[in-house]
Amino acid sequence: MFKKMLHQIRGLLLSSISFAVSPKLVTYARNPPNSSTLEVGDSEGNGYDSHCLSWRLAVEANNVRGWRTVPARCQQYVERYMTGGQYERDTELVVDEILSYVDRIVLPGDGMDAWVLDVDDTCISNVTYYKGKRYGCDPFEGAGFRAWAGKGECPAIPGVLRLYKKLIGCGFKVILITGRDKERLGQVTILNLHDQGFSGYQQLIMRTPEHKGQNAVAYKSNVRRQIVEGGYRIRGNVGDQWSDLQGEHVGDRTFKIPNPMYYVS
């Protein structure tokens, strides 16, 4: 019996150790079980992340604008969000919602139904680059980003690639609009997109000297105006920045892909 008791005690000790090595214990250590912070943790995540979750929510709801960097205390949070699975889940749910909207559209068949997609962190991902910028805790730096983009190694965002293929298959004229500079990044962007499965689009519109000095909303609005003046109907518009989705001729419906790493005005 004593042996059995020892065995049980050993079991309890081991289970305590398994708690001790679990990341959850960090939460307990910082937030004792009776604290209200832990209650937050219970419903929404590790207690010490609840502020960063609020911040991320406010970014996605366009309540927090014009931020230059991710708050320093949220670096680890954003890293786990982007790499731990929740970013993919959030994106997949948005894509499912877009696809159910697409399924309700009846195309008249004149070939003038357009769909606008942003490129960076909408079609293809820069998470690898932003890892080196502490997931957005370091400010944007143009030359470094261009060096990264110049490699042409941005991977497709799987959910958006799935959407893209559906749109092409349905007969939408997909128009990609990016703030990337045509002269410096035109060729590599075309190749990167092609390598990742984004082929068959109607047009890839990039920044040229004529767009110089325009912020994202103005540039993208101008481009969309030309699309509409060309006789197209913009049935949908998807981007990771609110500046992709605001201004003029935004489209019949807009969808925001999550991005807590940077903000483009």
Next chain:
Amino acid sequence: MFKKMLHQIRGLLLSSISFAVSPKLVTYARNPPNSSTLEVGDSEGNGYDSHCLSWRLAVEANNVRGWRTVPARCQQYVERYMTGGQYERDTELVVDEILSYVDRIVLPGDGMDAWVLDVDDTCISNVTYYKGKRYGCDPFEGAGFRAWAGKGECPAIPGVLRLYKKLIGCGFKVILITGRDKERLGQVTILNLHDQGFSGYQQLIMRTPEHKGQNAVAYKSNVRRQIVEGGYRIRGNVGDQWSDLQGEHVGDRTFKIPNPMYYVS
């Protein structure tokens, strides 16, 4: 020494019990530590909530629209969100953001700077009512809501009351716009707001027969047009529904207060 050892074992046993009664253990029970679901749980919350977190995020980002009820699987999630602390945290962060915007506004002092606030689940809370509607898993039902609102017992949302007092103190003309029916709920709404500390506003605008048949965007746009035609500048606009913040004359800047319980078109 044996006594000390027994004491340590007792401590371990007690800490195991405290884990056993903690809601966290439910997560472990449903999601073994090695499952990918738990990884999501580690970064964003209980593993089995990660879909509902994605849904809530998509609601706040205006990606999911026109929904009639909260998904059944998210009832417990929304309950915990609304009552466990994260809703308050999310709201407080938005209010802090609004206040930092307010602090940057220079009022010309002509008394024509207006601020628009929605009422239900912006200034005062209906969470108690929605508890009886399974936190939004049951569809909206007008008579029941009017009976609840008719009691005049909606509590202030603390963060928004804090904002309200700041706005009044700064000299903004605060205009409350609500979809509540003036004839049936006018008097009790005025009293409820007053009891909860919302006094000194410029105007409370409610639905009258002239707004019949208008959806929220049309009704609120019409009302705001009259405000602007009256010479006011709408410097800010806060609501828990995207329909509060869209349409015409939305104001210089809009802010979305979280609400995963219902959707108003």
